[in-house]
Amino acid sequence: MTTTNDVRPLLASVIRPSGGVWSRVLTSRQAWVGATMLLTLALWALVGPALHPWDATYVDLAAFGQGPSTRHWFGTNDIGQDVYAQVLVGLRKSLLVGLVAAPVATGLAAVVGAVAGLAGGWVDRALMAAVDLMLVIPAFYLLVLCSPVLARAGWPALALAIAALMWMVMARVVRGQTRSLRERGFVRAACFSGAPLWWVAVRHVWPNLASLLVADVTVGVGTAVLMEATMSYFGIGVRVPDVSLGTLLAAGGPAAATRPWLFFFPALALVVAVCAVSLVGDAVRDAIDAGGARG
Numbered sequence: 001m002t003t004t005n006d007v008r009p010l011l012a013s014v015i016r017p018s019g020g021v022w023s024r025v026l027t028s029r030q031a032w033v034g035a036t037m038l039l040t041l042a043l044w045a046l047v048g049p050a051l052h053p054w055d056a057t058y059v060d061l062a063a064f065g066q067g068p069s070t071r072h073w074f075g076t077n078d079i080g081q082d083v084y085a086q087v088l089v090g091l092r093k094s095l096l097v098g099l100v101a102a103p104v105a106t107g108l109a110a111v112v113g114a115v116a117g118l119a120g121g122w123v124d125r126a127l128m129a130a131v132d133l134m135l136v137i138p139a140f141y142l143l144v145l146c147s148p149v150l151a152r153a154g155w156p157a158l159a160l161a162i163a164a165l166m167w168m169v170m171a172r173v174v175r176g177q178t179r180s181l182r183e184r185g186f187v188r189a190a191c192f193s194g195a196p197l198w199w200v201a202v203r204h205v206w207p208n209l210a211s212l213l214v215a216d217v218t219v220g221v222g223t224a225v226l227m228e229a230t231m232s233y234f235g236i237g238v239r240v241p242d243v244s245l246g247t248l249l250a251a252g253g254p255a256a257a258t259r260p261w262l263f264f265f266p267a268l269a270l271v272v273a274v275c276a277v278s279l280v281g282d283a284v285r286d287a288i289d290a291g292g293a294r295g
Helices: 004-015 020-026 029-051 083-119 121-136 139-153 155-163 168-182 185-192 197-208 210-233 245-252 261-294
Strands: none
Touching: 020 261, 029 083, 029 261, 083 121, 083 155, 083 168, 083 197, 083 210, 083 245, 083 261, 121 168, 139 155, 155 210, 168 185, 168 197, 168 210, 185 197, 197 210, 210 245, 210 261, 245 261
């Protein structure tokens, strides 16, 4: 049976602060820029509403459809609600959906891929058949069918629904990497000693795939935010009176030519949020690619 000393070199190659993937990420200007942008947006979305004098639902009867001013920084909508406050609430909701959906999707992919790769045989074939079936089902139409349930359940159900449609490709990647690791001596020794699959996955497979999984989470956050915005824009995600960036874009789209602030500021927040997450994800992915090239 493998001991703790056998695992420590593997964990060190993943989490060692000097050298390896994480040292390349921490020295990447792209990662720092993206992380700073993302942290600033998150703090803005969390703290901003408390510092702003206007509530997202409050109606200013003296300011219907007014442009940006010192009173309303991003202007007001057609019924006098403050656009700045609504953008903050919408950004917070979209980021919450992304930060819930991406880790859940990656976690599901890690479990399914590791089980398929370690078990092999009919278990592998059954799980990969299910993955292939999920890949050919049109995600948008499936979400349309589930939209009445999602509307009643709220944004947590929406985040889980998005996660359920994001994990399949990474599950195949994890399965392939697990099959490769299964041939390594330390994994074979653990399997021959009678260790359960979950123990082998936790002690040997997932630590070796940590960098890959973190990269998938960071990229997945941006994807989930875009999916939520798209779904809400078409009325099958977050719905009025609840607010997200997608609902704000849907409300401001028809008036984009005459009252551009209704569309511009939510769109800008969405673009900056997705770009920030993408910068971090690309930095992690570049660090992994650089490590693979050196290896």
